[in-house]
Amino acid sequence: MPLIRVLVVEDEPLAAEAHAVYVGRLAGFELVGTAGTGQDAFRQVVAAASAGTPIDLVLMDMNLPDSHGLDVSRRIRAAGLATDIIAITAVRDLENVRGAIAAGVVQYLIKPFTYSTFATKLSSYRDFRAELNGQASVVTQSGVDHAFASLRAPTDIARPKGVANSTLDSLVAYLQAHAAPVSASELMEPLGLSRVTARRYLEYLADKGLVLRAPRYGTPGRPENEYRWKSAG
Template identity: 65%
Template structure:
């Protein structure tokens, strides 16, 4: 039986206000998570963790950018550990240097998410983390080897995310294959006859593929009637 966990309280740390707002919005779209606070530098992150702990509402997870104006993300993570905050950290950064990745692992960062990414990738990482927390919560005071293995596997193994309500896997597969084999961009109207679906239905599936980064969405100009989006396979 799955453990019934309270919402995971998340601290979003990014020096760019737009990125911090986007990541916060992503968190709020996911069941089982809530944004506790945001910070735009390392000292702000440490103060937010301290304030939350003193208020009796400690942070559970930090989404931590590596490039901050005052402290490097690795320094922040080390200070978090030395201060005794019992939080997990997921690095969200454009930094790709292998030395930084290794440093993140040694600093106790549980996952590493490279910018730019889609909401689907973000949701996949946090869904894996949520499963990790659930597996640990299901353990007794003495953890079993299989329980620990399952918990850590949740962090490393991609999670199959449920489709949005009203979408079916067979239709999604058909739309995906159709777009993938087109030499150029297509509109929702151009899926109606080949796939036997309505324009509204085709558009819903194409928008889902665009939101997950599978296809690229752009406006189509020069056609009669109201403006229409077109979708091109993301190669």
């Protein structure tokens, strides 16, 4: 499956850099640029489409120095460009959320957020694209239902006590970098975790739908599960 081409639109340089780094850490995505204004964002989307290398996804800040992110989103839609948009904003009022839905925004990510939350949203979007791309030219009802269910991947599983963002991010990065499934005991040495702690984090990610969990057969001793980062493939 081709990489998902991403444009980060954010006027705060540190936030833009952080989002760019986050995109680079996610399998299946490719950062193609950043924009600090709505005008620059629209220009880049149009230019990429004209060059035959369209931008698939825009991570759109809502409060830009020259315009509102929703206005930029509407301009993209009005131009007939098939670019998806994820809103990234600290704005929480219902009017903006409704406006984002009306403008065709596929996800709404509220600042501040951790890398794991960012990864959850984009992974859900990646699965959504994979489901749609796997459909025939004429889709079925179940196919559409499966695709939209990907966008609603569970993200509100209660976090177990003692689960720290830094450790969670390290574990997610490790799983994304290793295609082969791993057990909790195999994470002890590379991440410096106890088996019990590693298993708690892995089970949390599995319950959130980010990690595939399966029993491991053919090993001595008591049975254990193995875990693999859920990819779009």
